[in-house]
Amino acid sequence: MTLLDFLNFYLVPGIVLGAIYAVGAIGITLVFGILRFAHFAHGDMTTLGAFVALALVGTGMNPWAALPLAMIITAAIAIGVDRTFYDYLAKRPKIVTVMASLGVALMLRSVVQVVWGVDPTTYASGIVRPNDYFGILLRPRELYTLGAVALIVVGLELFLRRSKWGKAMRAMSDNPDLARLSGVDNRKVTMLTWAIVGALCAAAGFMLGINTEVHSMMGWHLLLPMFAAAILGGVGRVQGAVLGGLVVGVAEELSVFILPAQYKAATAFALLLLILLVRPRGLLNGKVL
Amino acid sequence: MALLDMKDVRGGYGDADILQGVSITVAEKEIVVIVGPNGAGKSTAMKAVFGLLNVRGGQIVFDGDDITHWAPNRIVQRGICYVPQVDNVFREMTVHENLEMGGFLRSGDLSAAYDRIYGLFPDLKAKRRNLAGDLSGGQRQMVAMGRALMLEPKLLLLDEPTAGLSPKYMEQIFQITRDVRDHGVSILLVEQHAKQALAFCDRGYVLATGANRHEGTGQALLADREVAEMFLGG
Numbered sequence: 055m056t057l058l059d060f061l062n063f064y065l066v067p068g069i070v071l072g073a074i075y076a077v078g079a080i081g082i083t084l085v086f087g088i089l090r091f092a093h094f095a096h097g098d099m100t101t102l103g104a105f106v107a108l109a110l111v112g113t114g115m116n117p118w119a120a121l122p123l124a125m126i127i128t129a130a131i132a133i134g135v136d137r138t139f140y141d142y143l144a145k146r147p148k149i150v151t152v153m154a155s156l157g158v159a160l161m162l163r164s165v166v167q168v169v170w171g172v173d174p175t176t177y178a179s180g181i182v183r184p185n186d187y188f189g190i191l192l193r194p195r196e197l198y199t200l201g202a203v204a205l206i207v208v209g210l211e212l213f214l215r216r217s218k219w220g221k222a223m224r225a226m227s228d229n230p231d232l233a234r235l236s237g238v239d240n241r242k243v244t245m246l247t248w249a250i251v252g253a254l255c256a257a258a259g260f261m262l263g264i265n266t267e268v269h270s271m272m273g274w275h276l277l278l279p280m281f282a283a284a285i286l287g288g289v290g291r292v293q294g295a296v297l298g299g300l301v302v303g304v305a306e307e308l309s310v311f312i313l314p315a316q317y318k319a320a321t322a323f324a325l326l327l328l329i330l331l332v333r334p335r336g337l338l339n340g341k342v343l
Numbered sequence: 344m345a346l347l348d349m350k351d352v353r354g355g356y357g358d359a360d361i362l363q364g365v366s367i368t369v370a371e372k373e374i375v376v377i378v379g380p381n382g383a384g385k386s387t388a389m390k391a392v393f394g395l396l397n398v399r400g401g402q403i404v405f406d407g408d409d410i411t412h413w414a415p416n417r418i419v420q421r422g423i424c425y426v427p428q429v430d431n432v433f434r435e436m437t438v439h440e441n442l443e444m445g446g447f448l449r450s451g452d453l454s455a456a457y458d459r460i461y462g463l464f465p466d467l468k469a470k471r472r473n474l475a476g477d478l479s480g481g482q483r484q485m486v487a488m489g490r491a492l493m494l495e496p497k498l499l500l501l502d503e504p505t506a507g508l509s510p511k512y513m514e515q516i517f518q519i520t521r522d523v524r525d526h527g528v529s530i531l532l533v534e535q536h537a538k539q540a541l542a543f544c545d546r547g548y549v550l551a552t553g554a555n556r557h558e559g560t561g562q563a564l565l566a567d568r569e570v571a572e573m574f575l576g577g
Contacts, residue, residue, distance in 0.1 A: 218447070221436070225444045228433040235427070236490065237419045237448040 058189045064307045070196045070265060072283075072303020073203040078258040078276055079283035079295035080210065081251040087227040087290030087341060088247050091148045095135070095159040096255065096280060101273030102162050103128040103256030104263040105170050108177065117177040118198060121260050125253035132252025133245055135162075141244075159274070167270045174269035177260075199261045206257060207296055210250070214292065219246055227290055227341075279306070279322040286329045288340025297337060301325070346371050346406055346529050347423075347498055352391050353400035360399065361387045363553040367531070369498060374520060374530045376561070378537040379550035380573075385533040386428065388550065389500050392531070393425045394418050406497060420448060424491035428502040428533075431487035434476030438467050441475050441486050445493030453493070460489040463522055481512030485519065492523065499523065501532035505539075517543045541565045549573075 078100055085093040106127050110120035139158055143151045184191035214220040219242075225233040226243045234240060255273075258280075262272060283302045287294025302322050309321040335342060345368040355361040365388045369375045377385045390396050392403055394415045403411045410418055415425075433441050442460055446453045461468040464485040470478060475486050484504055491499055501520070505513040513536065521543070524530055534540035541547050541561040549557040549570055557570050564570050 218443075221440060221443060222447065224436060224440075225433050228435045229430055232427070232431060232433060232490075233444070235415060235419065235425055236444045237416050237494075238444070239416070 061189075062191045064310075065304065066190065066192065066196070068304035068307030069300060070199055070303070071306065072300035073200055074258055074261045074265070074299075075276070075279050075283045075303050076296040076299025077203055077206060077254050077261065078280035079287065079299045080207070080292055081254040081258070082280055082284040083287070083290055083292065083295040083340075084223075084247055084251055084254075086284065088223055089140075089244060090230075091151045091155070092281070093251075094152065094155040094277070095162060096155075096251075097273035097275070097277035098159040098162040098166070099128070099132060099135070099252065099255040099273065100259040100262070100276055101166055101270060102131065102259070103252070104259030104268050104272060105166050105270075106131075106256060107260040107263065108170065108175065108268055111177050117260070117264055118202075121202070121257065124260060125256040128256035129249040129252035132248040132255065136244065136248045163270060163274065170270070172270050174267045176267050177264050195264050199265060202257065202261065206254070207292070211292060219243075223247060275319070278319065278326075279303075282322040282326040282329075285326060285340075286336055288336025288338040290341040291336065291338045294336055294338035294340055344407075345369060346373075347392065347531065348404045349388075349392060349401070350403075351401040352388070352398055352403060354391060354396045354398040355387070356396065361553050362391060362396070364401065364555070365391070365550065365553065366401075366555055367548055369529050369531050371497075371529055372524055372527060373546065374524050374532070374544045376540045376544040376547045377531070377533045377550060378540060378547060379556070382552075383550040384553040385550055386502050387553070389425075389502055389531065389533050392418075393423060393500060419494065419496075422494075422497040423500065424494055424496040424498075425500040426487045426491045426502060426504065428504075428506055432475040432478075432483050432490070435474060437472050438475055438478070438486055439471040441490050442493055445490035448494060456493055456495070459526075460492060463492070463519060463526075464489055479512075481508050481515060484508065484512070484516055488516075488519065488523070492528070496528060498529045498531065501530065503533050503535055505534065505536055513539065538565065 078096065082093060082096050085091065103124055107120050107124035110123055111117050135158060139154055140151050143154055182193050182195065184193045214224055222238045222243055223246065225238060259273060262276065279302050283298035284295050286301060287298030302325060305325055306318050306321045309318055329336065347369040349365065349367045351364045351366055353360050353362050353364055361384050365384065367388065377388060379385050387396065391398055394413050398411055402409060405421065405423060408421060410421065433444060442457060446456055466482055467485055467489060470482065475483060478486065504516050508516065520530055541564050544561040547561050547564045548555060549564065557564060557567060
């Protein structure tokens with residue numbers, strides 16, 4: 055196998071997949087860091103976002119033009135889910151919310167299956183040939199995916215570092231009691247967090263859908279690699295989630311060298327176990343919850 | 344009239360009353376210290392002022408308003424800021440960002456407020472871009488006080504600001520407390536280092552088992568034999 059073959063058939067697909075995991079893992083790490091629970095409905099919220107985009111594409115929109123709109127709609131849905139379910143459990147032990155999120159996951163999936171059915175579908179049919187960039191083969195959708203992920207990550211970082219409410223989110227993640235003493239409104243931060251998490255879910259779901267296919271179990275299967283990425287990078291760390299996503303994505307693609315291809319999904323699990331054994335706070339020293 | 348008037352307050356975190364009737368007043372531009380043995384309810388009394396307690400009896404009046412059952416965020420906006428004993432900075436944010444969070448409720452240009460804080464704590468100005476978690480204990484306490492002062496409160500509550508600090512830093516924190524008072528802020532603080540605190544405050548309260556035991560000027564309490572024997576280790 056030549057170096058170019060390695061790049062084109064293993065590394066590039068791994069990076070594209072990893073970039074999608076990264077967007078999902080950022081959402082998980084934000085919920086973990088700010089709201090302090092493991093959000094098991096994250097995968098199915100991703101599925102829902104992908105189908106919201108599908109509905110928009112069905113009206114004749116260009117898929118990439120539908121993405122921002124799908125992000126806004128899913129953000130509103132995420133806020134609604136929080137208000138309808140998690141908000142009532144805020145004063146109870148966090149494990150109650152964790153289990154409730156598992157229930158929400160099943161509900162979201164059922165809604166998707168009732169409305170759109172269980173058959174796989176796509177945003178755009180037809181075979182797209184990749185373009186050749188100095189020997190590296192990239193389809194336009196892969197290029198757009200990488201560009202969109204970069205835009206999302208940079209935009210989110212700028213928001214968290216520079217803006218008043220971004221700082222309030224970091225403060226809430228850092229020291230919730232002190233943030234409240236400083237007058238930060240917990241409810242507003244919670245709502246803002248869900249808006250961002252919902253938007254990220256839609257982005258991850260859409261990008262997975264456009265690079266593979268759209269089906270009702272897609273998000274559920276994303277859950278393990280996304281959690282592995284978030285924990286690998288360090289809980290509460292946005293940059294960690296990006297790094298973790300890329301590591302998990304590339305590792306899954308490379309795993310076929312040593313394992314049969316059907317064990318690809320187990321790679322994330324193996325990585326998760328390894329990091330918990332060796333460096334439980336993650337690569338970038340995340341929180342201990 | 345006193346700025347803060349706490350009358351016969353009873354209450355606790357859960358169902359049991361930790362405070363069995365505590366009365367404390369703080370006048371404008373006064374430094375008042377609460378001392379007492381462990382478990383006397385010193386910090387609890389201070390938390391009651393800040394709305395962090397289930398108050399079941401008595402009344403807390405601040406600047407003419409009955410704040411007995413107000414939520415902390417409303418109390419903050421009314422002009423009382425609280426510096427907890429532990430976890431009182433945002434460790435993963437810079438010194439300057441900590442101050443920004445302190446001024447979260449304020450709008451408009453805050454540069455005068457930053458200048459004022461950096462004037463009070465010159466050490467912090469040089470470290471403004473460092474993460475608060477990387478600072479020494481004394482500097483961290485300064486960040487914590489600076490954060491609380493960003494809202495320009497009328498009353499500052501300090502929970503054991505010198506706990507775990509070296510004598511040098513303790514003296515510095517006391518000096519800063521006086522400077523803050525000289526800017527027109529009243530201060531109520533809880534102290535473990537009773538002798539030093541009574542020597543520097545205007546008035547003091549000695550609490551025991553959740554109730555007032557003694558009160559008076561710092562000097563008078565230091566001279567009181569009973570206080571000395573019971574709480575100050577002779």
